Amino acid sequence: xxxxxxxxxxxxxxxGASLELxxxxxxxATPYLFWYVQSPGxxxxxxxxxxxxxxxxxxxxxxxxxxxxxxxSFNLRKPSVHWSDAAEYFCAVxxxxxxxxxxxxxxxxxxxx
Amino acid sequence: DGxxxxxxxxxxxxxxxxxxxxxxxxxxxxxxxxxxxxxxxGLRLIYYSQIVNDFQKGDIAEGYSVSREKKESFPxxxxxxxxxxxxxxxxxxxxxxxxxxxxxxSRLTVL
Numbered sequence: 001x002x003x004x005x006x007x008x009x010x011x012x013x014x015x016g017a018s019l020e021l022x023x024x025x026x027x028x029a030t031p032y033l034f035w036y037v038q039s040p041g042x043x044x045x046x047x048x049x050x051x052x053x054x055x056x057x058x059x060x061x062x063x064x065x066x067x068x069x070x071x072x073s074f075n076l077r078k079p080s081v082h083w084s085d086a087a088e089y090f091c092a093v094x095x096x097x098x099x100x101x102x103x104x105x106x107x108x109x110x111x112x113x
Numbered sequence: 114d115g116x117x118x119x120x121x122x123x124x125x126x127x128x129x130x131x132x133x134x135x136x137x138x139x140x141x142x143x144x145x146x147x148x149x150x151x152x153x154x155g156l157r158l159i160y161y162s163q164i165v166n167d168f169q170k171g172d173i174a175e176g177y178s179v180s181r182e183k184k185e186s187f188p189x190x191x192x193x194x195x196x197x198x199x200x201x202x203x204x205x206x207x208x209x210x211x212x213x214x215x216x217x218x219s220r221l222t223v224l
Contacts, residue, residue, distance in 0.1 A: 009153065032211040043117075043203060043215035044156075051211065090155060094211045100146055100171065101213055105155040 002027040002093050006104035013081050014112045021076040021107050023091030032094040033074040034101065035065055037087050044090065050074065061085070086111045115140045119204050119216035126191070126198065126223050134189045134219045136204035143208060145187035149173060150201040150218075159202075162187055191221060199223045 003026045013019055025031055032051050036044040048059025055067040065076045074091060088108045092101040117138045126132045138145065144163045148156040158171030162181040176195025181187055187206075191198045201220050205213040 004155075006155075034212065036215075041201075041218070041220070043217045044205075044213075045215075046212060049212055092213075100158050100161050101211070102158075103148075103156040105153060 002031070002095060002102045004091050004093050004102055004104035006089075006091055006107050008107045009105070010108045010110070012110040012112060015083050016080050019076075019078045019081045019085070019109070021089050021091075021109070023074045023076065023104060024072050025074065025091070025093045026072065027093055027095065029095070030069075033065075033067060034092040034094065035059065035063070035074075035076045036090045036092060036103075037061075038090065038106075039087050047076070047089075081109075081111055083111045083113065085109060117204055117206055117214060117216035119202075119219050122217065122219060124219060124221045126221060128223060129193045131190055131192050132221065134191070134202055134204075134221070136187045136189065136216060137185055138187075138204075138206045138214075138216075139185060140206055140208070140214060141184070142206035142214070143184070144206060145181070146205045146207075146213065147171075147177070147179065147187070147189045148203045148205065150203060156203065159189065 005024045034049045035047040038044045047063050050067045088106045090106050091104045094101045120135045146161040147159040157173050160179040162168035178190045203218045204216045
């Protein structure tokens, strides 16, 4: 069965600092990987996705993520965090078979001025 | 604009009552999904449907029921058999790309 682990429940960074959110997955074949962001009381918005090809993917709002097969990881990064980035971030893994994503438990990001 | 509409946004239920959450999409997507979100637990799959008149149980289907009579609609009924229904419910759809598009969610509270 596929699974996703986000080891950091809560992260606080200062505005302008760099950010890295960790995601590890468990899946037998090459996974489809996603990062979503959620503001309080809202639905989820896709930040970026990896299906195949270049292992460094660019997303919206200046985010990027790198797929590392050897480490089963898909960490999300941003070079300079803005106060508006405060939200909850979810990593997800999918497959062609089930066509339903499995989500991690999320990382809540707080941005200090 | 295309998208997914969930209603109501807030819903209160007395114990023992069934309630139905609406999910409508105009994206012409084949597959639709219901997830439940609880603090610290991420999103858990309740039911999904890949085609009209067909649906499959997800990881936490007990106490829930769905129907898929139209491509655009995938309502979720939270029955009295669901022992802990207070949660945030998210509906999503996809056109087989793997990328899910989400509605704004419905928050159900049991009084």
